[in-house]
Amino acid sequence: MKARRQKTDGQTTGAKTDRILLAHGSGGVLSHELIHSLFARHFYNSKTSPILDNLRTETVRGDAAVLQSLPPGNVALTTDSYVVKPLFFPGGDIGKLAICGTVNDLAVAGATPLYLSAGFILEEGLPMDILERVVISMTQTSHAAGVQIVTGDTKVVEHGAADGLFINTAGIGIIASDTQNPIVLTPANLRAGDVLLINGTVGDHGVAVMTQREELSFGSALESDCAPLNGLIAVLLSAVPGAVRCMRDATRGGIATVLNEWAEAGVGIEIEEEAIPVREEVRAVCEFLGLDPLYAANEGKVVIAVASEAAETALAALRSHPLGENAAVIGHVTAEHAGRVVLRTPYGARRILLMLTGAQLPRIC
């Protein structure tokens, strides 16, 4: 009996390599090795789980994970791709970002994030230890956020056809339906008088990535704020049940863009410039480079609209959590100038804050 195998590109079966080869995306032997020796090894959770057993045995093609015990409620689904450059930056990396971003998209919809998928697009030649550092970071961040990576996929493209490593995560969460007031968070809920809050300083992520990318040194500890916000948001929602109108994590385009999207729902928005928390270092870098922290990306900041009578309690709830210690009231919703965001400066001037019109910083997430 003679063995028959397909022609190969010269890669010996089972060889360990220190770089990603095209064959790691073939669906064949090297694909399986990559899953078992890297993805499943890290993503696998020691808790016995039929879901994770599925991950352990599935192929690189990404067969479906079966989620056998979802809690009651509406299912929320979201996705984001991550192309941040560089892959590692102060306070985070593309892997941490890929978990936090998708967790946060679910959390701001009022959902409890539960399960994520992870799709990798790898450039041929990517050092294996870079990929492993990213996978370890994803594992640690998903543990911190209390979510599980249950299914995945890997593709490899030729050297030069991608820039190192891109990640897509999709996530599902549950919006609890067992309360008297099912959570439906949308800008359509906004009413004149609602109070606007943020859980801390703005612009940290954008400025940290940019200074890293441009190899600028400002002699200070600029760090991305990249963090999973589901814990903070759970504290907030239980502190002021039924009072949160709308939430949005202020990523690309910054808080200015979030507020403009909300104004498009047909309300006016007024913001106090002085009330918006900005780190001194971030302000300095922005001034140096002609940027505006209100348009800079965040990866751990949520803009929140609450009914005015709940604002004080909401602020206290945010400040009780480590990710909200610099929380602040930044403005309110008005009946005037519907569709517009107006910024009041410390000197009493009023300016219209427009939506971001160009690409402030490409590949910020």
Place this chain on the structure above:
Amino acid sequence: MKARRQKTDGQTTGAKTDRILLAHGSGGVLSHELIHSLFARHFYNSKTSPILDNLRTETVRGDAAVLQSLPPGNVALTTDSYVVKPLFFPGGDIGKLAICGTVNDLAVAGATPLYLSAGFILEEGLPMDILERVVISMTQTSHAAGVQIVTGDTKVVEHGAADGLFINTAGIGIIASDTQNPIVLTPANLRAGDVLLINGTVGDHGVAVMTQREELSFGSALESDCAPLNGLIAVLLSAVPGAVRCMRDATRGGIATVLNEWAEAGVGIEIEEEAIPVREEVRAVCEFLGLDPLYAANEGKVVIAVASEAAETALAALRSHPLGENAAVIGHVTAEHAGRVVLRTPYGARRILLMLTGAQLPRIC
């Protein structure tokens, strides 16, 4: 009152462009235009739906879609990224592939595919009409498959940092739980005597993409088999309830790789070479290029294991569907040579069919 907006890269607000700019990934004005004028316009379904209303109004960041009326059953989650080259090929394109691949991953798990997410990574300079053709193809294919695209995300990277266009789709489906026999399809179900079937000819996708890529002309109508298999699989499952052990769509690595993965579950597999349907044109191209159709990718083929007593009914059910008219019994599961796939040739010889060991065709899907 003076308007304040962030510095731009020179792109005029609201300008229509015929190519993708970095600003289309900024989260700002051009991102919103792209969503409303392209993605939402095509993906939006005329049927009134709270889910699709969400897509229409969501930002490019991909806020979560809320799925308010999932039928009872276990939720299945899957993901795949698509990097096929070229973007268009006979019988399909990257958009059609991105819908079919994820629909099929859910269907072979026994799930009814319902909702998809779509994440785009675009290269700066990509012609807008290329993107629109892909989006239209995704729309048509999702309608044909009976699934809805409910959330999405777009990133743009600099010219040279990606190869035109990559797509990730994640999908969720429901595995019905209201039957006496809940469907749990896994290679662990395989038993000696089980019969193996395929719904048609193998290798069509891999060969069609490769001849297109290499600009080879074989003077014949080679076409990808790219198709959503959920309709065919629903027919099969209701024809032989409880009798299907395991299914797998044979994409990268071909049917040889699927069968090897199944053998790893601890059974032997025996295949009749002559029984495997292969188009004459595909066989000719493979011979010319030294490829093996058993390792070539498919995008509309499913390998099925059924209890032997149900094999005849299963075959008839497959053949009753347009996507199964060339269905065939190709082999069976044995107690002998556990862990190995053995191919019997027309001349009575027996060969071991190994898993794909190299990268037969990179970027085939």
